[in-house]
Amino acid sequence: LEYRLKQYVTVADSFADFIKLLKTKRYTQTRLQRLACYVLFQVTKAEMKEAQEHSFIRVLGYTKQGQHYLKEVKKELTLPLIAKFGKQEAQRYGLSLRIDQIYQQGNAQITEQNFRRIPLFIDK
Structure with a gap:
């Protein structure tokens, strides 16, 4: 594969073209995309294991109705529900933070999306 x-x-x-060229019967498109992400994000097995053990639900945006729903269901969730990403969350979910930062670097239109930023509220 390295060759x-x-x-x-x-x-x-493009990236899509690159994946199409790499694809074989042995290596599916999805597997190659996942592998490319692992390489780009420099993910280790230990980080993947830790990320799986510390899963969470991240709120990116909501409406008034969604806000009421989240308030009701929050107590019943087995995973932590995170609306704002602070220093404590950055320490616990470092892989997610690193991936977000790499994504931001690749897109000049995206500003800081983790610290001191609340989820998008859509008033309907």
Whole structure:
């Protein structure tokens, strides 16, 4: 696989094109995309295990009706519900934070999306 990566990295015009060129019967498109993300985010097995053990639900946005629903269901959830990402969450969910930061670097239109930022509220 590493030889195919080297062969097609300079030929492909986009990430989607790169994945299509890499795809074989042995390596599915989904598996290759996942592998590319692991490499890009420099994820270790220990980090993956820790992330799976410390799963959480992150609120990105809500409406008035959704706010009432979240308030009701919050007590029944088995996973932590996080609306704002602070220092404590950054320490506990570091992999998620690192992935967000890499995503932000790749898109100039996105500003800081973790610290001191509340979820998007849509008033309907």
